[in-house]
Amino acid sequence: MVPLSLMKTGDKVVVRAIQGTGHLAKTLGQLGIIIGIELTIIQKAKESVIVRIGESRYALGAGAASMVLVEPQI
């Protein structure tokens, strides 16, 4: 597993874990970013990323993106 913040633009990944207890996972969960969901990285600016789930886009700052552990889909 690798933090979302290290992926590249265009990568497809599956969320495998969300680090930290409670708070962040809850916030992300509200947006549908949960374990098992597939994301497409459509932008990466430094450690911040924009991901797409279907037609929804979410911006994650460096802090948040680094706590989301994903598995690249090859």
Add this chain to the structure above:
Amino acid sequence: MKDIRILLAGNPNVGKTTLFNSLCGVHQHTGNYPGVTVEIKEGKRQINDHSLFVSDLPGTYSLSAFTPDEQVARDALLTSNPDAVVQIVDATNIERNLFLTTQLMEIGLPMVIALNMSDLADEQKITIDAECLEKNLKIPVVRIVARNGEGIEKLVDTIIRVTEKKTPVDYKKIEYPHSVTTHIAEIGNYLSSHVSLLGKLSPHYAAIRLMEGDEHLEKMLHDQGLVIPFIDKCDPAERDGIAEDILLARYRTSEEVTTCAVKCSMGAVMPADLIDQVLTHRLFGIPIFLSCMWFAFQITFSASNPFLVGIEYLFGIFTEMMNGVEMDPFIRSFLADGVIGGVGSVLVFVPSIFVMFILLSILEDTGYLARAAFVMDRFMHSVGLHGKSFIPFLIGFGCNVPAIMATRTLQSKADRIITIITIPFMSCAARLPVYVLFAGVFFGAAAGNVIFFLYVLGIAVAIISAMIFRRFVFRDEPSPFIMELPPYRKPSGLAAAVHMWYKGKEYLKRAGIVIFGGVLVVWALATFPVGVEYGSVDSLAGILGQVFQPLFAPLGFNWQLVVGLIFGFVAKEVVVGSLGTLYGGEEMLESSLAADPTLSPVIALAYMVFVLLYFPCVAAFGVIRQELGNWKWTCIAVGWGILVAYIVAFITLHVGSLFIGA
């Protein structure tokens, strides 16, 4: 004869097993390891008088070990005490690979990096400076192509060399925030008297792992009856924050090293996401945003100009009509100076405000503002603000009151307080009339630029204030930024108009009640005591202005300007309204200001700066009190604004005189 035990570590699919096969001359099946049954493969290579024992670990992205295969790799690395660790790094994806490097380095074992798939990297037009990588990490880097055995001999030589080195390793240090370093040292210190419990871990590295949230280690130490300093007193949220700080520090390190050592061309781009990739580009994002804002303010100033002329013309007609009618001089003064002079001078700026609202709402409707928030997040974060604070800030350009209420979306209390304190530095629409008036009179063609400068100054002051409060008052980091980005839409003219009307109406309502009331009071103060010349030094307004004027003498403000400031506490629009009243009505205002010998462009600039920063207005003050929930922070917020306004206006006056001339 000497035995050397090495571990092959690395991300999955970087060619570890291929290298293992080349090293040991075996034909292990290469592939991934699905499921939970993972094992470490062992092999052996004979080189002269050395026996190289090679263990091929399951692929792992990090040592946090969330999955069983990662745990196997972690346990081998942390407990088997090898002579060296060889990390295989995929040359086509260095940054992600280096993240593991930053973790391996800290274990403190001798290390070699095998840069694999360099041939693929070449194909993908990725150029890697291996020397630079090596110099940066202070870890030997060997280029290999595991598939055909290229570079293997050199790799073996390097492995033997690092294991024969007697000096302790000295890799690149990861720069953790100061507070984290302090706690690591504290915990490390404590653990050094319990080394026996740590197995193969050094106290320092064990401390880092505890700070990172290694529950396994923490539980083991607790089972031994240890009370770990700092860690045991931390609440979960604080622990998360620290874990995040450590992760971020590692990413920064891997990113920093990558940036310096790797040059690559752009990857494939999906057409649907192209706009996002341009607008939120790491380099172009901020310039694009600033250009948008600059154009918005230029348009605000120039597009509203014809309306301004029209409204001024209408008020001129009213004044003339009144002059033709017989009426009591008292009532005439009330209507001419108070109503037309005061309210009129505010109303002429309504078009500017409407134009600004319509531009803001167009930007919002297109979905761009949310992208702008993303673009600004990293920057906001670096100055101690939350990325989400950006939206309240933008709202603040319209009106500070809803902006302060919008901070409710921030979850952390510190983030909220800092944002609320800094929002009033966002130049709200009510301040625009003051700029339009003074910049127009004193700066002519450069007015648009002066106004843009004021907006930027407000932002700069907000940033510096945020940094000061984050640095000295709230030491913790801003909480993570997560935001949904709305889809891009073509802005609908109707929606923008409705939006504009809704916002503009608020302004008109205020202009109608608060500002009207305010200018009436100013009119009364300028008229009484009975018999004095209207708006003269002897009037109540004049006396009031003169009482406070000495306070503002260092800033070069005359008593009329001071009266404007006093009434500006009610609402910033009243500043112009009261000046309109004191300077002989809306019609005369501009020419009287231009002709006043006590004023100059640089004083005008200092005045605009002071108006920008000193105090939002009574309404905003009420909301600040309500949202902060106590008087202490409310007073700090207001006091800070006034203090900053005075200092910055003073600097503006003195530095400005050097350029503009007194």
